[in-house]
Amino acid sequence: MRINPQQLPQSLKKGLAPVYIISGDEPLLVQECCDQVRKAAKKVGFDERELLHAEHNFDWGLLLASAGNMSLFAEKKLIEVRAPGGKPGDKGSKALQEFAALASQDLVLLLILPKLERSQLNSKWVKALEQEGVLVQIWPVPAQEMPRWINQRLSAAGLTAEPEAVKILAERVEGNLLAASQEIEKLKLLNKSDTTITVSLLEHSVTSSARYSVFDLIDRALASEADKAITTLQGLRSEGIEPPVVLWALAREIRSLLEIGEKLNQGQPLARLVRIQKRQPLIQSALSRLAPRQLETLLLRARAIDTAIKGGTGHQSPWTGLLELTLNLSGQRSV
Structure with missing residues (x-):
């Protein structure tokens, strides 16, 4: 069934x-x-x-x-x-x-x-x-369904929110359900007066942990800025971002690079595959130094990190694995 x-x-x-x-x-x-x-x-x-x-x-x-x-x-x-x-x-x-x-x-x-x-x-x-x-x-939640999904989660947590606040949160998490869930937990802690989540309260929640972003981490790794990428990774860890959130972003980008590389080889233009113009040179830079076989190896390493996060056997901690994965995506060898 x-x-x-x-x-x-x-x-x-x-x-x-x-x-x-x-x-x-x-x-x-x-x-x-x-x-x-x-x-x-x-x-x-x-x-x-x-x-x-x-x-x-x-x-x-x-x-x-x-x-x-x-x-x-x-x-x-x-x-x-x-x-x-x-x-x-x-x-x-x-x-x-x-x-x-x-x-x-x-x-x-x-x-x-x-x-x-x-x-x-x-x-x-x-x-x-x-x-x-x-x-x-289990199917991904489409972008247009994220506000409804977030509203359901807020309701389950005993919270209500202004429509604009829900919209901002949906845009911030960019489809990452785990990140959305963590933001809702944070809002629950901040909202001690049992009032509606306003745009102001949401922005306070966001700025309290927005110094480092997983999306900054990805962009710096794609640009081969290994030192900046590692600094961002360490910042995410110090601010309490959970390893699954970071792993999700890295694994998603690696899978995306494999897919884009394959379609480029079929003759499709980069502009059609990567619609955000400022990201096109980043993708091009990463694909110029990472062959498909290397990207597949990185995906295997991502799976090993996932196993470590879930309590599987292994000698590496999830954060050590994430550090090595970030270095590899930046074009550097592991420590």
Whole structure:
């Protein structure tokens, strides 16, 4: 069964399914959906939870081994698999289809994937899992829908806001739902008198942490101004900006560079691909020094940072990874 995030709470109230696939590229919504599944599972006795990171060269046999390795002290088990690549390959496809046959009320799979393309949605492994459970498809919030989304979030936080204030906030976060959510939390702390959020209060909230911007970080990295980019990164950290916000901006830009580079090679003009004129030389500069293979490597590093942020195993802290990623995007080697 395929549902959207808004339908998930009602679906969970009807009972826990053996399989949940959470698919999408919006970190905030993905995290919230996963939290809902975990909470529902915990509520009905799933005290054991095992986390598997299905990175490149992952041994999919571990999934089936985990399914057969129930704890002596827990009768129910939640297996969480994070597969940032989204393509399990032949071995993974086979293992997931085998797991679909094993899934039961005492064994639940939570599979976290990026946005699935149509070919993936029609694959045997997705169909096998979907037949046993629930596929939650998460779509980006379009720019024109951001004010409505922000209003809903404000309402859920017990806040109301002037239409102009909502519009300003929507423009500021530029589609970043995680950044919008953090701004709303900040507004909740600032608005202690339980009054409507005005433009003045919003501007105070914005200026209190606007000395450094993730968008400044991106522009300086694209311009190969490594020192300025690192200073901006350190400023973001000191002002309490969360690593997922910075990673979102860097990963989005890397993906954009790959896409623009491919279309340039097909003969499409840069002016059509990058409509903001002042950004055109920045994009051109970055593409002149970063080959597609290098950009793909940077995306893999971004995925490793995402794993570190989510508590995965590894020796690097998220901020160290972000520092190296920023240097690499600036055309410099890692420290």
